[in-house]
Amino acid sequence: MLEIKDLHVSYGQIAALKGISLSVPDHAIVTLIGANGAGKTTLLRTISGLLKSKSGSISLGDSELTKCAPHEIVAKGIAQSPEGRMIFANLTVMENLKMGAFLRKDTDGIATDMEYVFSMFPRLKERHAQQGGTLSGGEQQMLAIGRALMSKPKILLLDEPSLGIAPILVRTIFQKIVEINHNLGMTVLLVEQNAHMALGIASHGYVIETGKIVLEGEASWLAANEEVKKAYLGSV
Numbered sequence: 001m002l003e004i005k006d007l008h009v010s011y012g013q014i015a016a017l018k019g020i021s022l023s024v025p026d027h028a029i030v031t032l033i034g035a036n037g038a039g040k041t042t043l044l045r046t047i048s049g050l051l052k053s054k055s056g057s058i059s060l061g062d063s064e065l066t067k068c069a070p071h072e073i074v075a076k077g078i079a080q081s082p083e084g085r086m087i088f089a090n091l092t093v094m095e096n097l098k099m100g101a102f103l104r105k106d107t108d109g110i111a112t113d114m115e116y117v118f119s120m121f122p123r124l125k126e127r128h129a130q131q132g133g134t135l136s137g138g139e140q141q142m143l144a145i146g147r148a149l150m151s152k153p154k155i156l157l158l159d160e161p162s163l164g165i166a167p168i169l170v171r172t173i174f175q176k177i178v179e180i181n182h183n184l185g186m187t188v189l190l191v192e193q194n195a196h197m198a199l200g201i202a203s204h205g206y207v208i209e210t211g212k213i214v215l216e217g218e219a220s221w222l223a224a225n226e227e228v229k230k231a232y233l234g235s236v
């Protein structure tokens with residue numbers, strides 16, 4: 001469904017992505033794992049149209065996305081929960097969620113989806129009138145995922161949802177990602193440094209190092225791979 005071919009992206013003279021190819025089939029959870037600076041965020045920002053590629057293609061079904069503006073890409077069904085969450089600090093939880101539905105006109109559908117997000121994350125419902133900036137890190141992560149869901153995407157891009165969150169909450173958030181995939185049939189591209197957790201819920205994985213894919217395969221195969229274990233799984 002989402003197909004990336006030979007994608008090159010640079011910051012000025014510095015190449016950040018050097019020929020990335022990757023595909024995310026309908027209804028799958030695919031993970032991209034890699035260390036700091038490998039190019040994970042660059043890839044997600046390019047898919048979302050926030051960075052322009054030098055060459056290569058990104059297609060969703062029959063549409064080519066590399067020439068589209070960010071709002072057109074959202075309209076085509078791709079939503080991102082960005083690294084660092086980037087929630088609107090001065091808006092309430094509910095207002096943040098409404099921002100995710102900015103391009104939608106179906107008031108009833110928006111209300112239904114907000115109820116779904118609240119049922120998925122009861123903590124957000126309890127705190128619906130609280131300012132986003134005063135939420136804990138884990139709550140902000142839930143809000144970022146919820147806000148992305150509010151655009152009713154076909155594909156959810158998640159940039160390091162485990163970053164800076166206590167292990168117990170990381171488990172909850174990963175369970176929710178599985179639920180979203182299972183209940184809504186949502187396709188997920190999950191970027192993570194937490195390879196153990198990410199490979200645990202994905203069906204397929206890619207390993208990125210300095211802008212190139214160095215390994216790919218079934219998630220269970222990657223999790224058992226000696227190189228992956230040494231580099232990304234520590235002693236786990």
Ligand SMILES: Nc1ncnc2c1ncn2[C@@H]1O[C@H](COP(=O)(O)OP(=O)(O)OP(=O)(O)O)[C@@H](O)[C@H]1O
Nearest residue numbers: 011016034035036037038039040041042043083193
């Ligand atoms: N705005 C920018 N200008 C110049 N170089 C950048 C910019 N953003 C990122 N880079 C560089 O591009 C490379 C890839 O960065 P990117 O943020 O995509 O990595 P990442 O895999 O997401 O890392 P992390 O796990 O730390 O978030 C890095 O070498 C980084 O320094």
Ligand SMILES: [Mg+2]
Nearest residue numbers: 040041042083
């Ligand atoms: Mg990053």
